[in-house]
Amino acid sequence: MSNGDFPSLDFKLPKINKTYIRLGVIGVVIIILLAGSFYQVSPEEMGVILRFGKFVRTSDPGLHLKIPLGIEALTKVPVQRQLKQEFGFRTSRPGIQTQYAVTPESKGEAEMLTGDLNVAIVEWIVQYKIKDPYKYLFKLRDAEATFRYMNEAVIRTLVGDSSVDEVITIGRARIALESKEMLQTLCDLYEIGIEVNQLVLQDSNPPPPVQPSFNEVNQAQQEKERKINEAWNDYNQVIPRTQGEAAQMIQAAEGYATQRTNNAEGDAARFRSIYKEYVRAPVVTRKRLYLEAINEILPKMTKKIIFDEKQTNVMPLLNLGEEVKK
Numbered sequence: 001m002s003n004g005d006f007p008s009l010d011f012k013l014p015k016i017n018k019t020y021i022r023l024g025v026i027g028v029v030i031i032i033l034l035a036g037s038f039y040q041v042s043p044e045e046m047g048v049i050l051r052f053g054k055f056v057r058t059s060d061p062g063l064h065l066k067i068p069l070g071i072e073a074l075t076k077v078p079v080q081r082q083l084k085q086e087f088g089f090r091t092s093r094p095g096i097q098t099q100y101a102v103t104p105e106s107k108g109e110a111e112m113l114t115g116d117l118n119v120a121i122v123e124w125i126v127q128y129k130i131k132d133p134y135k136y137l138f139k140l141r142d143a144e145a146t147f148r149y150m151n152e153a154v155i156r157t158l159v160g161d162s163s164v165d166e167v168i169t170i171g172r173a174r175i176a177l178e179s180k181e182m183l184q185t186l187c188d189l190y191e192i193g194i195e196v197n198q199l200v201l202q203d204s205n206p207p208p209p210v211q212p213s214f215n216e217v218n219q220a221q222q223e224k225e226r227k228i229n230e231a232w233n234d235y236n237q238v239i240p241r242t243q244g245e246a247a248q249m250i251q252a253a254e255g256y257a258t259q260r261t262n263n264a265e266g267d268a269a270r271f272r273s274i275y276k277e278y279v280r281a282p283v284v285t286r287k288r289l290y291l292e293a294i295n296e297i298l299p300k301m302t303k304k305i306i307f308d309e310k311q312t313n314v315m316p317l318l319n320l321g322e323e324v325k326k
Helices: 020-036 104-112 133-138 145-158 162-171 172-190 207-278 282-300
Strands: 038-041 046-051 054-058 062-065 072-077 081-088 089-092 100-101 109-113 119-130 194-205
Touching: 038 046, 046 133, 054 104, 054 133, 072 133, 081 104, 081 145, 089 119, 104 109, 109 145, 119 145, 119 162, 145 172, 162 172, 162 194, 162 207, 172 194, 207 282
Parallel strands: none
Antiparallel strands: 038 062, 046 054, 046 072, 081 119, 089 100, 109 119, 119 194
């Protein structure tokens, strides 16, 4: 065998039945059609069906059918899921100890000008749900981005109408409540299909260069409130006690006045009755009054002087404490 001669290789392929090929192709097509016809919607989602790019219907959770081969397309919208957007910061690592990060974009979101021309760093979170999948997908080109712009517009409006003290301290709850209401009004106006559940001002602080001064002011305000509370505490203790003592003194005075009035009226009535008797029998009444006075006075005396009416200018003085009659 020369170098240029090689053994001839003659392979014969087995004959394949064309019927099997047709069945195989049909089977593959059926599998593809079935795979593209069935779809599953989870309990927290709602399916939106488009036919040649046009909205035709929505699908509730469960197993459903659609026209395959791209004629009908499915878009799942999480209508029962609580969604969240963060402003002024970003969650870098969620978990038990969540870690946050501040990016240049989030920093620009948080810097705001207050109504008294001060600067405040405001961070907030908005929680929402998609209540209308059709409006959410088709009324606006990018609902999520538009919703973020709405948030910034609402918060900046309210912060611009408030003082820096209100933004940082006493007005945070009011701003959060009014922001939620205004944001929902805008969502309804633009038919964005979003329901705002909660808006929370996560943090609001002055800029870092002036934060120590603001902390000192806050400490002074807290000290002021503490002093006011202590003063009210003393007031609530002293004033009721003083009012009670004053009421007691007034009642005692009124009682004394009533007693004196009653005594005076009684004395006056007794005097009038005595005067009537005196008019009838002057001598007897005068002697009776004299004897009553003597009977009341003598038992209280330690020294008694008794004189005889027949003797004149004679007043024997007895120091023995005994009653002597001449």
